[in-house]
Amino acid sequence: MSKREKTEEREKRRKGRLVKRIVIWFVVLAGVSALIFYLVGSAGKNDGDTTDGGIPAVTEGDWVKWNASSQVVLLEYSDFQCPACKSYFPLINAVGEEYGDRVAFVYRHYPIAQIHFNANAAARATEAAGMQGKFWEMHDILFETQELWAPMSASDAASVFAGYARDMLRIDVDKYLVDFDSEAVQNMVTEDFSGAVKAGVNSTPTFYLNGKKIKNPGDIEEFRTLLDEALSNATTNPQ
Amino acid sequence: MQQLTPSKIFVITLIVISVIGFSDATYLTAKHYLDDPVTCSIFKGCETVTESKYSTVFNIPIALFGVFYYLFVSVLLFLYMEGLKVLKLLLLSTTSAFFVTLFLVYLQAFVLNAFCMFCIISAVSSTALFAGTVYIARKSRTLAEG
Numbered sequence: 001m002s003k004r005e006k007t008e009e010r011e012k013r014r015k016g017r018l019v020k021r022i023v024i025w026f027v028v029l030a031g032v033s034a035l036i037f038y039l040v041g042s043a044g045k046n047d048g049d050t051t052d053g054g055i056p057a058v059t060e061g062d063w064v065k066w067n068a069s070s071q072v073v074l075l076e077y078s079d080f081q082c083p084a085c086k087s088y089f090p091l092i093n094a095v096g097e098e099y100g101d102r103v104a105f106v107y108r109h110y111p112i113a114q115i116h117f118n119a120n121a122a123a124r125a126t127e128a129a130g131m132q133g134k135f136w137e138m139h140d141i142l143f144e145t146q147e148l149w150a151p152m153s154a155s156d157a158a159s160v161f162a163g164y165a166r167d168m169l170r171i172d173v174d175k176y177l178v179d180f181d182s183e184a185v186q187n188m189v190t191e192d193f194s195g196a197v198k199a200g201v202n203s204t205p206t207f208y209l210n211g212k213k214i215k216n217p218g219d220i221e222e223f224r225t226l227l228d229e230a231l232s233n234a235t236t237n238p239q
Numbered sequence: 240m241q242q243l244t245p246s247k248i249f250v251i252t253l254i255v256i257s258v259i260g261f262s263d264a265t266y267l268t269a270k271h272y273l274d275d276p277v278t279c280s281i282f283k284g285c286e287t288v289t290e291s292k293y294s295t296v297f298n299i300p301i302a303l304f305g306v307f308y309y310l311f312v313s314v315l316l317f318l319y320m321e322g323l324k325v326l327k328l329l330l331l332s333t334t335s336a337f338f339v340t341l342f343l344v345y346l347q348a349f350v351l352n353a354f355c356m357f358c359i360i361s362a363v364s365s366t367a368l369f370a371g372t373v374y375i376a377r378k379s380r381t382l383a384e385g
Contacts, residue, residue: 112280115279
């Protein structure tokens, strides 16, 4: 073998080694991504059926709409300042249009005060409006105007809420303000929240169907599947 | 040629950073395709950022571009370590990625008013890769000139 041939031979081997290393590198990284995908996928699946403990039963004190006497109860733990909850708001309304005559809908507070500074006040605003029979009206307004009041200071947000009570709901604003600051109203919010914490709720929105936690439906089609099944179970096994 | 390259450890560090960026981007991509619809939680905050209309380009999640970018850079760094002349390409890729990063951070800070932790990790690793390759390039030039 000449010197040149030797160098070529060496060069060839070096290239072969390099290609091999790169292939190994790709395999390693593909393995890493497969593992990450697997972990994310299995974490998502477990989410739906974690029943750490039941949530408190629906009582007279709960806010119920649609067909309140239905055996099929869709319950939402929600936060008025949560953008994800707001994105569910039109979806729930659409579900209500279709199933409102056959299904009951319950709203419970789960204000994540650590990241949503006006969420607790918003929950109190709905309860205070609820004292004058306008809970759902305030609920709708607060979701619709979320972007407006979410970044405000606590006092500005409170006066915006009072403004809604006065100008849009046309309720007795003096009574509303007293209720808004009252311990009774704060307790209603806290009670919802602590019941949910005990049941292991840690994010919003969280949905329960007949007391069982469900994986958040992504669209109305998923709601239909779940509700249709619950409705057919309710008719075959009336309680 | 060998003496022009900065310390091997430095390049290996950059490879490690690119792997971190790669895993991070893969995680965000997996989340995009597999996870539940949006939620807010005490620990993770709200997924405003990863669910915003800016999180995809032509329906492809930006995180997926990140996956390929970090993969590409890690291979380039690998080749560079093996003595191939890829420094210019490396510099070009990390510089353009750095500008993309600046834009994405701008979106989070001023348009969405929300940050996502895994996006910040990616921003940090992409900035580190940019700074690292600029450093290598400058050092190689000084060595070549001196």
